[in-house]
Amino acid sequence: MPSIDGAEAALDRPIPPAPVQLGAWLVQALLFVVIPVGLLALAGALAIVLVRVVADLRVGIDVFTPTALRPRLPLYEVAGRGVAADVLRQVLMAAFAIALAVWQDGAAWRRRLALKAPAEPRMSSPLRLWLLMAVWPIIHILWVTETARALNGGVAQGIHLSPFLSPLAIVGWFAYVVVLAPVAEELVMRGEAFARASRIMRPAGVIAATALLFSLAHLSESSGIARPISLLPLAITLGWLRWRTGRLWPCMLLHGWSNLALVTYLLWPARY
Template sequence: MKSDPRSGLLDDAAVASAHASHAAEAGPEHPATVAPGATLGLGAWLLQAVLFVAIPAAVLTLAGLLSLLLVRVAADIRIGLDVFTPTALRPRLPLYEMAGRGVAADVLRQVLIAGFAVGLALWQDGAAWRRRLALTRPAEPRTSSPLRLWLLMAVWPVIHILWVTETARALNGGLAQGIRISPFLTPLAVAGWFAYVVVLAPMAEELLMRGEAFARAGRIMRPAGVIAATALLFSLAHLSESGGIARPISLLPLALTLGWLRWRTGRLWPCMLLHGWSNLALLAYLLWPRAY
């Protein structure tokens, strides 16, 4: 059953009313503070905790499957291949075609993730979806000084590169300077791949993790718990068969920093900016010719 899209607003209003009533009873000398989730029973809290993990996992899985399916159908139609041809009878595709399909699927997956994140926010909070995803100015800003934020932007890529490369080396993650872009990618595919790494992935992942998931976790956890939980979820979402545990471990400091930035500023755009800047810096380092 589809819930009332205003339910999130109604719940927030009810909790705020309960807080105000409790504070009035406590008196001015003993202001009351109610922890997130304190008004929920154990069963409701556990349900929200499960949804916090299950919803992003479902979004990532569905976006991945849909992107592969849609790209395969569109690419088959483009080259005149019957989309219902059995796998055993399908002709061997050129390497540039396979590489291009892989980039197209990556790009489309990020677009779908962003769309699902916005759709979930609309379904949950209706007209207040931008506030849920921290795309509007917060009611109670906790903004750090601009100098501190710019200093973080300047210093962080160095920290990120050192941590990622050293953890990859320690855990045999196969990450090294001097890698090359596949020669089978067309110029358009290369441009799409760069856009995917530097722009689309940071935007989509932040909308889902530090947007929707962060808002959902904030209903049941304190800020430190929200930052840690979303960081762990983000890191585990990058677990892969080829990279093993090295990739999640290498991304954990970035995820914690992004969560802190989301909480500290109350906005999502600084997270997108730092995420994209980190990806660009790491990409530039990895593509830089190795010095022998």
Template sequence: MKSDLRSDPLRVASVADMPPALADARASKPPLAHLKSALLWLGRVLLLIAVPLFILILASGLAIAIIRIGGDLRLGIDPFLATAARPRLPLSEVAGRAVAVDALRQVLMAGLVVSLAVWAAGGAWRRRLGLTRPDEARAPMRRLWLLLALWPLIHIAWVTTSAAALNMNFGNGVRLSPFLSPRMLALWFAFVVVLAPIAEELLLRGQTFARASAFMGPAGTIVATALLFCLAHVSLDPGAKSALARPLTLLPLALTLGWLRWRTGRLWPCILLHGWSNFCLVAYQIGPGLLR
């Protein structure tokens, strides 16, 4: 005769004892699993910050070393001469070297990003950086042209408003160094409008966007890359307002570039908007001074 749970004391005891044991096991395992997931996520976030920061620092260090050594050799100066024994450089040389360092840093940064993408993705490195057509249909490109037409008004209005709130001079009438030669002026313009947009977008909306997308949703990826973009533009001036001014003025651009990368699935619209934004802002800032 089959016994039920009420007629079998041993069965009742075993069933009574099992749920607490299972409850204890379930109570102990989920926190460990959550902790492991949290640590893994934190590690990915730290890596997300460390990789672009390392690339930026490495490219900057290499650019400074190359320009200094090359410039010293061109002038017949020992590159390894002690600082106290070094001759004073002409102001035109100092200004020119600063522009050359900025330009070379972008070239080196782009090369490092592409090399890292090739190492990480092999033959699929173009897809990883958003340089190929996406598999899924995305937003039509005609909307991009509307954004390009409206963006100068939006960006300049935000920059001037936020700069005025921080008592910073980001308005028009800004003058370039008078010690820059025409060749260095052309290089500076290429750095602002072409080199910087390409290198920065490869780094942030390319490599970093792909890495963030692996464990973040679209909104988190857009915000993370935008914050890194702003962090990379923090001013080194000691004043707190000046340190925060540039990242604040760039925040709408950073968010828009991230949205554009996600919405189109491609990198070139980000490069185009970034370069166009830089061109319009530079024209607004230095245009009146050039016409005087």
């Protein structure tokens, strides 16, 4: 009779995607897109509503006042609300991703989101991981700045944070960029979306699909296609790291490290 440890190890081994019919494949592919995008949209909308309600109550504004009759807010209040909405959106995204995993897989939700060590990790030595961490910021900064320059994306060294941000808001913004966004986005993309795509695609397809979805999720009217293109190498690397290690924490670490390196470079005073 196999041991309990052996049975748990067998459960942790990755299961190759089983052959599926075209109709079922299309449904799973649609859910692969709809669910992560839905989580992002729901978290964003709920964060905006909650921040507006709480902030209005704090400054004594009736939350049901029509937009045309609302008093004009001071700039520091507008800036602070923006940061608060960004922070809350990431917290909600992470909570929704974990709640969805628990609802779908119950007690095995950590395995679904790759928060549990796999029985057979593909990266046996951490040397490659730390080497990647050491050289990646240089690659990321060069790619982001050069693609933005080529596509008129507006990224340049020597930019400044809003002067209307309070010290607390600045701390919140850095926490959002370096910690909260990497954790929440990895839970959704390389956690939930990766697990869902793994049911219907081979590893290369999963890495490519999640990278494309992650990049397009950053599409905005202000930067156009420049930002998705600038994030594509990072997204591919994160997907490869998720597959190679079988864990989510290296993806969170590399994502946060990349964000920290990039914002440090951008905020550093330009010398030209």
